[in-house]
Amino acid sequence: MIKTNIRGYFPILDQEVNGHPLVYLDSAATTQKPIQVLEAVKHYYEFENSNVHRGVHTLGNRATDAYEGAREKVRKFINANSTEEIIFTKGTTNSLNMVALSYGRANVGEGDEIVITYMEHHSNLIPWQQLAKEKNATLKYIDMNPDGTLSMDKVKEAITDRTKIVAIAYASNVLGTLNPVKEIAAVAHAHGAVMVVDGAQGVPHFKTDVQDLDCDFLAFSGHKMCGPTGIGVLYGKKEHLEAMNPIDFGGEMISIVGLYESTWADLPWKFEGGTPNIAGAIGLGAAIDFLEEIGMDNIIEHEQRLTRYAIEQLSAIEGVSIYGPQDAAKRSGLVTFNLDGVHPHDVATVLDMEGIAVRAGHHCAQPLMKWLECSATARASFYIYNTEADIDRLVEGLRNAKEYFADVNE
Amino acid sequence: MSMNKLDQLYRSVIMDHYKKPRNKGVIDDSNVSIDMNNPTCGDRIHLSIKVEDGIVVDAKFEGEGCSISMSSASMMTQAIKGKTTEEAVKLAQVFSEMMLGHDHDDSLDLGDVEALSGVSQFPARIKCATLSWKAMEKGIKEANL
Numbered sequence: 001m002i003k004t005n006i007r008g009y010f011p012i013l014d015q016e017v018n019g020h021p022l023v024y025l026d027s028a029a030t031t032q033k034p035i036q037v038l039e040a041v042k043h044y045y046e047f048e049n050s051n052v053h054r055g056v057h058t059l060g061n062r063a064t065d066a067y068e069g070a071r072e073k074v075r076k077f078i079n080a081n082s083t084e085e086i087i088f089t090k091g092t093t094n095s096l097n098m099v100a101l102s103y104g105r106a107n108v109g110e111g112d113e114i115v116i117t118y119m120e121h122h123s124n125l126i127p128w129q130q131l132a133k134e135k136n137a138t139l140k141y142i143d144m145n146p147d148g149t150l151s152m153d154k155v156k157e158a159i160t161d162r163t164k165i166v167a168i169a170y171a172s173n174v175l176g177t178l179n180p181v182k183e184i185a186a187v188a189h190a191h192g193a194v195m196v197v198d199g200a201q202g203v204p205h206f207k208t209d210v211q212d213l214d215c216d217f218l219a220f221s222g223h224k225m226c227g228p229t230g231i232g233v234l235y236g237k238k239e240h241l242e243a244m245n246p247i248d249f250g251g252e253m254i255s256i257v258g259l260y261e262s263t264w265a266d267l268p269w270k271f272e273g274g275t276p277n278i279a280g281a282i283g284l285g286a287a288i289d290f291l292e293e294i295g296m297d298n299i300i301e302h303e304q305r306l307t308r309y310a311i312e313q314l315s316a317i318e319g320v321s322i323y324g325p326q327d328a329a330k331r332s333g334l335v336t337f338n339l340d341g342v343h344p345h346d347v348a349t350v351l352d353m354e355g356i357a358v359r360a361g362h363h364c365a366q367p368l369m370k371w372l373e374c375s376a377t378a379r380a381s382f383y384i385y386n387t388e389a390d391i392d393r394l395v396e397g398l399r400n401a402k403e404y405f406a407d408v409n410e
Numbered sequence: 411m412s413m414n415k416l417d418q419l420y421r422s423v424i425m426d427h428y429k430k431p432r433n434k435g436v437i438d439d440s441n442v443s444i445d446m447n448n449p450t451c452g453d454r455i456h457l458s459i460k461v462e463d464g465i466v467v468d469a470k471f472e473g474e475g476c477s478i479s480m481s482s483a484s485m486m487t488q489a490i491k492g493k494t495t496e497e498a499v500k501l502a503q504v505f506s507e508m509m510l511g512h513d514h515d516d517s518l519d520l521g522d523v524e525a526l527s528g529v530s531q532f533p534a535r536i537k538c539a540t541l542s543w544k545a546m547e548k549g550i551k552e553a554n555l
């Protein structure tokens with residue numbers, strides 16, 4: 001159970017929007033930040049701000065300790081073997097592009113296959129699509145079941161000995177589907193392929209153990225788990241990272257620089273060219289402390305309870321269709337839906353007038369929208385600070401939207 | 411629920427165009443034909459226009475999107491018929507000013523289009539309203555008629 005007073009840690013939630021108390025249901029886009037994270041970033045800038053891994057001076061040491069301390073928190077959080085396997089990036093998109101540009105370019109050749117699914121966010125689709133084009137490789141999509149889940153039969157059909165990379169979302173940002181990435185990783189490995197997990201919608205919501213999953217790469221973003229924007233993580237198995245070339249050349253990532261040749265710093269710094277987002281990493285570390293105090297098992301339990309309640313309540317409104325698996329135990333904390341006869345933009349505007357923030361559009365998943373045969377949907381996504389009362393407000397808002405458009409449609 | 415602000419957005423004339431779009435379809439012998447989409451939300455429009463002697467003699471649209479984007483397209487096709495291409499492009503510019511909430515040239519008869527002025531109060535929806543107008547402006551300019 002999550003304590004109900006958790007909302008008190010999020011100052012932004014305590015406000016009125018358009019004359020109504022804010023109900024924030026867009027955490028799959030970005031979560032709000034608790035005071036613990038805001039304070040950690042402020043404290044860094046007030047007492048420690050300095051560049052890392054450079055100066056001899058005391059502030060430089062404090063900044064380096066705080067930055068590397070955050071890396072250790074991330075390592076522990078996802079149970080990586082070593083901090084050498086934890087690279088700080090700008091976010092999931094940046095992390096996935098690094099894998100495509102470095103590992104992908106070096107290991108994918110003509111006629112090879114990259115396997116993904118229809119439910120990938122554009123950030124776990126376009127890097128592979130572009131790599132496949134560049135290398136004359138084949139991009140393959142695993143067929144989905146009608147309810148938006150993957151079956152292992154289809155997975156085994158798609159992955160072959162020509163497959164070099166399998167890249168799949170831990171949880172879908174539209175359908176909420178939780179994908180069996182551990183089982184898929186085993187299939188990928190049996191064919192000599194690597195497994196890349198897009199953890200953007202997974203890592204913030206439940207315990208993620210990279211050694212248990214046995215994934216080769218895992219990407220996620222700080223801002224979707226109570227951390228600041230502009231900080232994310234790429235986890236990679238050490239054996240891969242050691243063999244990979246850096247993408248960003250410049251300061252901090254070097255060992256010896258000559259006029260015509262250079263050598264690279266040790267892991268993980270070889271992949272962190274330039275001054276990193278130090279405050280962001282420290283903020284992410286504080287976010288991890290915050291989430292671990294709540295307990296990751298409590299978080300997914302809370303979200304699935306809300307999802308079950310939301311599916312129940314929304315289904316009771318005539319004209320609402322819900323996408324993805326109907327069983328809340330098979331999904332993360334979000335519900336994507338449409339209201340018959342009212343475009344999702346119009347739904348979102350009516351809800352906004354009542355202080356309710358939801359997402360409307362294609363959710364950066366255009367191929368999935370095509371698969372669902374709709375151009376846009378509305379999405380309500382939940383996190384630790386949401387309650388059943390928020391969903392009641394959503395339901396009331398939807399009933400009002402339906403009524404309003406029924407009137408104007410007359 | 412306070413619907414006053416919503417009523418400024420969803421005026422009855424807008425909903426009328428949404429429900430009963432004017433000029434829906436494709437002109438077979440058009441000399442302006444353009445597709446445009448709004449990449450942030452998935453709205454899309456196909457616009458075809460027939461121009462004779464510098465005058466817009468017909469305009470039709472097809473597409474999918476919200477009430478604002480579709481009603482705006484309907485009103486736009488209505489508004490440019492009978493206008494010269496220069497006047498049509500000028501209308502698009504006036505419309506853009508109106509969406510930004512700026513003072514705009516009111517010498518041109520906007521007709522039903524005036525009803526969309528409330529959209530300027532909803533920044534997130536301005537792109538919905540301007541999609542078809544941008545398509546029209548770009549299509550006419552590129553056709554170089």
